[in-house]
Amino acid sequence: MNDAAAALAEQGGDPGLVPRPFEVVGTRRELDDVVTLELAPLDGQALTFLPGQFTMLYLPGIGEIPISISGDPARPERLVQTIRSVGAVSEACCALQPGARIGVRGPYGRGWPLEAALGRHLIVLAGGLGLAPTRPIVTWALENRSKLAGLHLLYGARTPDAVLYPTQLLGWAGAEAANVMVTVDRHSDQWSGRVGVVSDLVPELPFDPALGTAMVCGPEVMMRFSLQALEGWGMAPAQMYVSMERNMKCGIGWCGHCQLGPHLLCRDGPVLAAPQVSDLIGVWEL
Amino acid sequence: MEIKGLAEVLAAQPLFAGLSTETMSFLESCAKNEVFEAGVFLFKAGGQADRFFLLREGDVALELQIPGRARLTVQSVHPGHVVGASWMLPPYSWRFDARALTAVRATSIDATCLRRKCDDNPALGYEVFKRFLPILADRLQAARVQLVDLYAPPGEIGRAG
Numbered sequence: 339m340n341d342a343a344a345a346l347a348e349q350g351g352d353p354g355l356v357p358r359p360f361e362v363v364g365t366r367r368e369l370d371d372v373v374t375l376e377l378a379p380l381d382g383q384a385l386t387f388l389p390g391q392f393t394m395l396y397l398p399g400i401g402e403i404p405i406s407i408s409g410d411p412a413r414p415e416r417l418v419q420t421i422r423s424v425g426a427v428s429e430a431c432c433a434l435q436p437g438a439r440i441g442v443r444g445p446y447g448r449g450w451p452l453e454a455a456l457g458r459h460l461i462v463l464a465g466g467l468g469l470a471p472t473r474p475i476v477t478w479a480l481e482n483r484s485k486l487a488g489l490h491l492l493y494g495a496r497t498p499d500a501v502l503y504p505t506q507l508l509g510w511a512g513a514e515a516a517n518v519m520v521t522v523d524r525h526s527d528q529w530s531g532r533v534g535v536v537s538d539l540v541p542e543l544p545f546d547p548a549l550g551t552a553m554v555c556g557p558e559v560m561m562r563f564s565l566q567a568l569e570g571w572g573m574a575p576a577q578m579y580v581s582m583e584r585n586m587k588c589g590i591g592w593c594g595h596c597q598l599g600p601h602l603l604c605r606d607g608p609v610l611a612a613p614q615v616s617d618l619i620g621v622w623e624l
Numbered sequence: 625m626e627i628k629g630l631a632e633v634l635a636a637q638p639l640f641a642g643l644s645t646e647t648m649s650f651l652e653s654c655a656k657n658e659v660f661e662a663g664v665f666l667f668k669a670g671g672q673a674d675r676f677f678l679l680r681e682g683d684v685a686l687e688l689q690i691p692g693r694a695r696l697t698v699q700s701v702h703p704g705h706v707v708g709a710s711w712m713l714p715p716y717s718w719r720f721d722a723r724a725l726t727a728v729r730a731t732s733i734d735a736t737c738l739r740r741k742c743d744d745n746p747a748l749g750y751e752v753f754k755r756f757l758p759i760l761a762d763r764l765q766a767a768r769v770q771l772v773d774l775y776a777p778p779g780e781i782g783r784a785g
């Protein structure tokens with residue numbers, strides 16, 4: 339038995355590999371290929387989680403995939419997960435209808451270090467579907483706004499049609515509590531907002547970089563450019579965090595599938611401090 | 625709205641930080657404040673690139689007019705940033721249209737005047753080009769990143785989130 343299994347066994351003998359049954363109680367098509375599932379535990383036990391944690395979603399006979407939790411951490415009785423259909427399992431998850439059953443393991447992984455942002459300006463920098471794993475940070479931050487010096491959401495999407503959670507973004511932008519900047523890489527006629535890459539928004543942040551803590555999530559190349567932009571702006575790498583979402587199998591530090599250099603991302607991550615990944619980000623095979 | 629003198633506006637520009645008092649007063653002599661209503665063009669592709677703008681208020685779209693298609697915004701520019709870099713290199717003509725998306729207040733610098741001064745004073749020219757080079761490099765990098773199509777689904781390129 340390895341360290342992780344031993345630790346889990348100590349906590350109650352269950353290595354956490356048995357999925358719990360959940361029922362789909364709501365679905366919402368976010369984008370052409372993206373669906374949000376709302377799941378309720380059949381055993382009635384709420385799945386409490388920390389922003390940044392993920393679950394393993396299991397469909398018998400099809401497979402199991404890691405998906406970040408994108409709901410409100412203060413309302414754990416409903417498990418909310420936003421999924422892009424990219425292959426067999428995610429496609430089957432996106433096709434689920436209310437009443438369907440699904441297996442859930444977790445929550446797993448280390449979440450975003452929210453305590454690091456207390457008293458500081460919290461910058462959430464997300465690209466594409468990276469808004470799903472970071473949405474719980476924003477919800478938490480809005481509920482704890484008085485504990486932060488500022489809340490800044492910088493979000494980039496491919497096109498205006500690919501902007502995730504547009505209604506919620508508008509709501510956040512309308513609230514005085516958050517500074518929301520949204521940009522798209524490619525313009526379309528209906529879009530009157532910003533055009534350009536998300537990392538270009540960083541120098542426009544209206545405070546001293548020394549007072550900020552950044553949480554970054556998106557495709558790895560986008561995260562690399564964003565970290566460079568933050569550093570160029572004057573922020574110390576120790577104040578930057580990223581979510582590294584490489585392929586996973588067991589989700590609990592057993593199989594080694596998610597190893598990235600010295601880190602098992604399912605156990606030590608997916609959220610890591612920038613200095614932990616500076617040499618690893620963007621390197622696919624190690 | 626706060627009315628600021630040209631000298632104050634230029635002194636507040638990070639682009640000009642650390643330049644000598646003599647250079648700053650020269651820049652002031654080449655500068656003027658300009659106002660554009662929403663929808664008005666600051667310049668159009670093909671026109672003479674005889675100035676550049678320091679955007680103080682409002683948003684500007686850099687656009688391409690493609691025959692038979694709607695106007696395409698390649699980048700939007702926001703307060704604190706520079707609009708226009710074609711003034712630096714021959715043939716000194718604009719490559720894109722720049723259109724005010726909202727009411728715009730900008731300080732423009734007469735590029736012909738600045739280029740002449742840079743030619744006469746290579747040390748100043750080097751200093752000015754050193755300050756503009758990061759702007760050009762950032763734009764080039766941003767254009768490349770836009771080309772890479774970062775957020776395309778994994779089948780097409782990489783995954784987002």
Ligand SMILES: Cc1cc2nc3c(=O)[nH]c(=O)nc-3n(C[C@H](O)[C@H](O)[C@H](O)COP(=O)(O)OP(=O)(O)OC[C@H]3O[C@@H](n4cnc5c(N)ncnc54)[C@H](O)[C@@H]3O)c2cc1C
Nearest residue numbers: 403404405406421422424425426427428583584585778783
């Ligand atoms: C911690 C973590 C959190 C995640 N959160 C989300 C989420 O909130 N929403 C969401 O839609 N997806 C998320 N993913 C990615 C998701 O797990 C994969 O898209 C899924 O496993 C694909 O499985 P599949 O059987 O549908 O497709 P497969 O046939 O396994 O894969 C289809 C394509 O996707 C690529 N791919 C698979 N996994 C990844 C990955 N992790 N990164 C980049 N490319 C990948 C494959 O190389 C292949 O090209 C997360 C991944 C991790 C590790």
Ligand code: FES
Nearest residue numbers: 587589593594604
């Ligand atoms: S997924 Fe098995 S060790 Fe991380």
